Amino acid sequence: MNRLTLISGLMLFSLFFGAGNLIFPPMLGHKAGVEMGPAMAGFIVTGVLLPFLAVVVVAYFDEGVERMGRPVHPVFGMVFAVLVYLSIGALYGIPRAANVAYEVGTANLLPVHDTSTLISFSVVFFLIVFMVALNPAKIVDSIGKYLTPILLGAIALLSIFAVFRPETGLQPAREEYSITPMVSGILEGYFTMDLIGALAFSMVIISGLKYSGVTDRKGIVSHVLKAGLISSVLLTVIYVALAYIGGTTARGGYENGTDILTYSSMRLFGSSGDLIFSAIVVVACLTTCIGLVNACAAFGFRHYSRIPYKVYVFIFTSGGFLFTTLGLNTILSLAAPLLTFLYPVSIVLVVVSFMNMLIHFEMKHAYILPVVTTIPISIVDIIHTNGLLKMEPISTMYMALPLSEVSLGWLLPFAVMTVAGLAADWRRGRRIESVEHQTVY
Structure with missing residues (x-):
C-alpha cells in the first residue's frame, strides 16, 4: 500500500x-x-x-x-x-x-x-x-x-x-x-x-x-x-x-x-x-x-x-x-422532504449499479423497473409523513406495504422489480445472442 x-x-x-x-x-x-x-x-x-x-x-x-x-x-x-x-x-x-x-x-x-x-x-x-x-x-x-x-x-x-x-x-x-x-x-x-x-x-x-x-x-x-x-x-x-x-x-x-x-x-x-x-x-x-x-x-x-x-x-x-x-431547525425542515425522496432512489441505483459491475449482460429493465417503482412510493411516503395532502386511500395503501412504518415501504417492491428486471434483461440478452448466432451460421 x-x-x-x-x-x-x-x-x-x-x-x-x-x-x-x-x-x-x-x-x-x-x-x-x-x-x-x-x-x-x-x-x-x-x-x-x-x-x-x-x-x-x-x-x-x-x-x-x-x-x-x-x-x-x-x-x-x-x-x-x-x-x-x-x-x-x-x-x-x-x-x-x-x-x-x-x-x-x-x-x-x-x-x-x-x-x-x-x-x-x-x-x-x-x-x-x-x-x-x-x-x-x-x-x-x-x-x-x-x-x-x-x-x-x-x-x-x-x-x-x-x-x-x-x-x-x-x-x-x-x-x-x-x-x-x-x-x-x-x-x-x-x-x-x-x-x-x-x-x-x-x-x-x-x-x-x-x-x-x-x-x-x-x-x-x-x-x-x-x-x-x-x-x-x-x-x-x-x-x-x-x-x-x-x-x-x-x-x-x-x-x-x-x-x-x-x-x-x-x-x-x-x-x-x-x-x-x-x-x-x-x-x-x-x-x-x-x-x-x-x-x-x-x-x-x-x-x-x-x-x-x-x-x-x-x-x-x-x-x-x-x-x-437560517439556523439548523429551518435547514432540517426544508431539506427533509428532498432527502426522503432521494435516499431510497440512491440506494436503488447504487445496488443495481453494483450488480451491473458483476453481471456481463446488458442491464436496462433492471434499472428502470426498480426506479419507476421506488419513486412513487417515496413521494407517497413524503405526503404521508408530512401530511401535505389528505389522501386517505393512498396513505392506507402505503401503510399496507411491509416496513412502511419505518419509511422502508419501497424495499420489498424494489427487490421484486429488480429480480423481474434482471430476468427481462437476461432473456433479452439470450434473444440477441440467438439472432447473432443464426446470422453467423
Whole structure:
C-alpha cells in the first residue's frame, strides 16, 4: 500500500465522519446495552457497507454520479445528479455541518449564542473551507495529512479513556433494541443518509488521484477500493468505540449522542473535556464541508467549464454560509422532504449499479423497473409523513406495504422489480445472442 492510497483513505474517512456520524453511535450503544453487538452489526451494514459500495461503483464507471441514472434515461441521470449535489451542497449538507459545528462545538465555550455569534463563527469557518477547497490538487494532502490526524487523535483520546474508565457496565437493552437489535441498528445506519454523501465524496477522491497522476481506470479503481477499505475499517472501529462509550454511560435523561459525549468528555477530562469534544466536532464538520464544496464545484465545472472552478467554490461556499445563518431547525425542515425522496432512489441505483459491475449482460429493465417503482412510493411516503395532502386511500395503501412504518415501504417492491428486471434483461440478452448466432451460421 503506497502513501497516496493511505492518505486518500484517511481523507475519505474524514469526509464521511461528520457530526451525524459522531452522535448516532453513542445513542445506539446507550439504548442497545448488552445487545450492542448485533445492533452495531446492523448499523455497519447501512452506515459503512452501503457508502463503501457507492464509492466503488462511482470509481468503477468513472463517469460521475449522473452515470448511475443514465440507464433509466439520460435526462433522469442528470436531474438525479443535480438533486444529489443540491441536497449535499448549499441547500442542506454544507449548512447543516456548519450549524452543528457552531451549536455543538461552541455550546459551552461561548458565553452568548445568538445570530451575531453564529454569523461570526460562520465567517471564520467558511473562510477556512474556501481557502482549502480553492486548490483541489492539494485537498487530499490538506485533509489526509493534517486535519484527519487531528480528528483521529482527539477521538482516540476520548475513546481510550472511556474504554479504560467506563462509568458503568453494559445494561439491559431498551425500547426497540430489546426486541430487534440488528434491525434497529440497520435503520439507525440508514437514517445517517451517508450514501448520498458517498456519491459525491467518491468524485473528490477520484479527482485527487487524477491530480496526483493516477489516470488509468484500473489504477483509479484499485486506489479507491483500498482507500475505501481503510476508511471503512476506521469508521467501524470508531463507531464501535463511540457505541461503547454510550453503552457504558449510566442511564440518564440524554436526548441524543451529543449529550452523552459532552457528559463523557467532562467526566473524563474535567473542564478541558469541552475543548476536546469541541475540537472533534469542529474538525469533523470542517473536513466534511471542504469535501462537499469541492465535490459540488467540480460537478459544476465538469458540466459547464466556462465558469472557472474557483468561482464555483465561491458560489457554493457563499451559498452554504447564507443558508447556515437560517439556523439548523429551518435547514432540517426544508431539506427533509428532498432527502426522503432521494435516499431510497440512491440506494436503488447504487445496488443495481453494483450488480451491473458483476453481471456481463446488458442491464436496462433492471434499472428502470426498480426506479419507476421506488419513486412513487417515496413521494407517497413524503405526503404521508408530512401530511401535505389528505389522501386517505393512498396513505392506507402505503401503510399496507411491509416496513412502511419505518419509511422502508419501497424495499420489498424494489427487490421484486429488480429480480423481474434482471430476468427481462437476461432473456433479452439470450434473444440477441440467438439472432447473432443464426446470422453467423
